[in-house]
Amino acid sequence: MKLIRNKTYFFAFSAILALAAAAACLISENIPARIIFAVAGILAETALTLHFFSIKYAVSDNCLEIKSGIFFKRVKKIAIDKIILTSRFYIGKTVVLTVIKTAGSSSVIFGDIIYNHAL
Secondary structure (H helix, E strand, O other), X not given: OEEEEOOHHHHXXXXXXXXXXXXXXXXXXXXXXXXXXXXXXXXXXXXXXXXXXXXXXXXXXXXXXEEEOOOOOEEEEEEHXXXXXXXXXXXXXXXXXXXXXXXXXXXXXXXXXXXXXXX
């Protein structure tokens, strides 16, 4: 199994968030509201960037390990034989997001998973 990490999803979502914050600032006629929208946009962008770059993936032949968190570390291990379904989301022809579903949970991967053998 091989994991291809893709930053397209992150940059697309980040651009949409920045545009929404900028539009809210432009629409508002109230100066304090503009400041609040600008600060909220900056905080959301910062949180999104920190979350994206804190996620680490480790792939072996029988396990996918997802590590995340800056202050509170979280490790999730998914056995390959426990994966029931993978759903891929595309922008154009590029896979930007893969949802992995097991019997007990689901996980989101910012990229694509290519299997060496059939599940």
